[in-house]
Amino acid sequence: MAHSPIPLSRPDITEMEIEAVNHVLSTPYLSLGPELGNFEQALQTYCQTPYAIATSSGTAALHLCLRSLNLKPGDEVITTPFSFIASSNVLLFEHLVPVFVDIDPSSLNLDPKRVEQAITPKTKAILVVHAFGNPANMSALMDLAKKYNLRVIEDACEAIGSKWNGQNVGTFGDLGTLAFYPNKQMTTGEGGAVLTAKKELAETISCMRNQGRKPTGHWLDMEELGYNYRLSEMNCALGKTQVVRLPEILHKRTAVATRYDQMLGDDPNICLPPRTHHPADMSWFVYVVRLAPHFRLEHRESVFQKMAEAHIACGRYFAPIHLQPYYRRRFGYQRGMFPITEAAGDLGLALPFFNHLSQSQAERVCENLKAAIKEL
Numbered sequence: 001m002a003h004s005p006i007p008l009s010r011p012d013i014t015e016m017e018i019e020a021v022n023h024v025l026s027t028p029y030l031s032l033g034p035e036l037g038n039f040e041q042a043l044q045t046y047c048q049t050p051y052a053i054a055t056s057s058g059t060a061a062l063h064l065c066l067r068s069l070n071l072k073p074g075d076e077v078i079t080t081p082f083s084f085i086a087s088s089n090v091l092l093f094e095h096l097v098p099v100f101v102d103i104d105p106s107s108l109n110l111d112p113k114r115v116e117q118a119i120t121p122k123t124k125a126i127l128v129v130h131a132f133g134n135p136a137n138m139s140a141l142m143d144l145a146k147k148y149n150l151r152v153i154e155d156a157c158e159a160i161g162s163k164w165n166g167q168n169v170g171t172f173g174d175l176g177t178l179a180f181y182p183n184k185q186m187t188t189g190e191g192g193a194v195l196t197a198k199k200e201l202a203e204t205i206s207c208m209r210n211q212g213r214k215p216t217g218h219w220l221d222m223e224e225l226g227y228n229y230r231l232s233e234m235n236c237a238l239g240k241t242q243v244v245r246l247p248e249i250l251h252k253r254t255a256v257a258t259r260y261d262q263m264l265g266d267d268p269n270i271c272l273p274p275r276t277h278h279p280a281d282m283s284w285f286v287y288v289v290r291l292a293p294h295f296r297l298e299h300r301e302s303v304f305q306k307m308a309e310a311h312i313a314c315g316r317y318f319a320p321i322h323l324q325p326y327y328r329r330r331f332g333y334q335r336g337m338f339p340i341t342e343a344a345g346d347l348g349l350a351l352p353f354f355n356h357l358s359q360s361q362a363e364r365v366c367e368n369l370k371a372a373i374k375e376l
């Protein structure tokens with residue numbers, strides 16, 4: 001019997017989203033209309049934070065965060081090499097120096113001990129990433145920020161709804177970001193948002209999002225060096241509806257993750273995804289297993305290949321940032337510099353993961369995965 005392909009991810013769009021977007025199209029407001037405020041309000045309420053500023057992407061949100069902090073070229077920002085490339089690229093956009101430190105092997109997030117060791121007089125900020133939705137240790141990182149007077153930016157682009165000690169990630173630092181690409185927990189097609197409790201930063205960021213315009217000023221008065229990082233009304237209407245559905249969406253994702261845990265937990269060749277904190281507070285972005293430590297990159301590649309032959313899409317998450325060709329060329333990074341990150345990158349395999357992944361699809365994924373590993 002030929003099996004139908006199982007995709008890596010798939011958005012969850014209902015009639016409600018379709019109606020919300022259609023409604024916008026029958027109004028004259030396709031950008032900077034009422035849905036922008038509605039969406040931002042929904043995010044503020046959901047994340048329990050005073051300000052949310054919607055942007056055209058998660059990368060744009062991160063970029064505005066870095067721009068708003070008045071850092072100077074050459075200032076150092078400590079961050080993780082185990083992330084999606086955007087969290088580091090935005091530092092380069094602003095001529096800041098990314099200082100990578102290796103990750104904690106159990107959480108795959110920034111290791112506070114290594115962060116402290118990397119602090120120099122030039123360090124001005126810590127850019128935390130909550131990888132795969134699993135919260136980083138915000139207690140320890142915020143303590144360091146206080147002790148050394150550093151700014152904190154949280155890349156929560158993979159972690160909407162994840163909590164650390166009951167508080168939403170993305171709301172601990174000066175600024176946090178969310179992202180809404182179609183593979184994220186919730187989507188606006190393209191889109192992102194900045195979260196903050198600081199009024200002044202919120203005003204600067206919403207001004208820079210809209211070409212440097214102040215909300216009270218004239219349309220052609222540009223008060224700041226700005227960008228067009230706006231999010232259209234159609235995207236905002238879609239997002240507003242997805243926020244309403246977030247509790248249901250995250251519940252479904254937890255159920256899929258639990259199903260995988262049960263089927264894979266007894267295989268000594270497979271390490272389950274990291275989760276450092278209270279399981280109920282984890283917002284699942286992706287489900288990334290790792291092959292046991294005695295395996296190598298070529299084994300993961302072989303498993304990846306066999307899964308592809310069985311029409312099961314898997315992902316290689318993350319390709320470490322310091323090993324990307326641009327970073328190697330510019331900074332001279334090589335293999336061996338961040339061994340924990342490299343091992344996680346070499347042995348990680350993201351399994352198909354989306355709200356409607358069925359029991360039989362999950363079984364097919366797990367059977368093929370176990371069989372592929374057995375053949376190594």
Ligand SMILES: *Cc1c(COP(=O)(O)O)cnc(C)c1O
Nearest residue numbers: 057058059084086157158179181
């Ligand atoms: C998705 C993501 C982003 C932002 O991505 P966009 O495609 O620009 O929305 C940033 N950081 C991390 C860690 C991400 O996973």
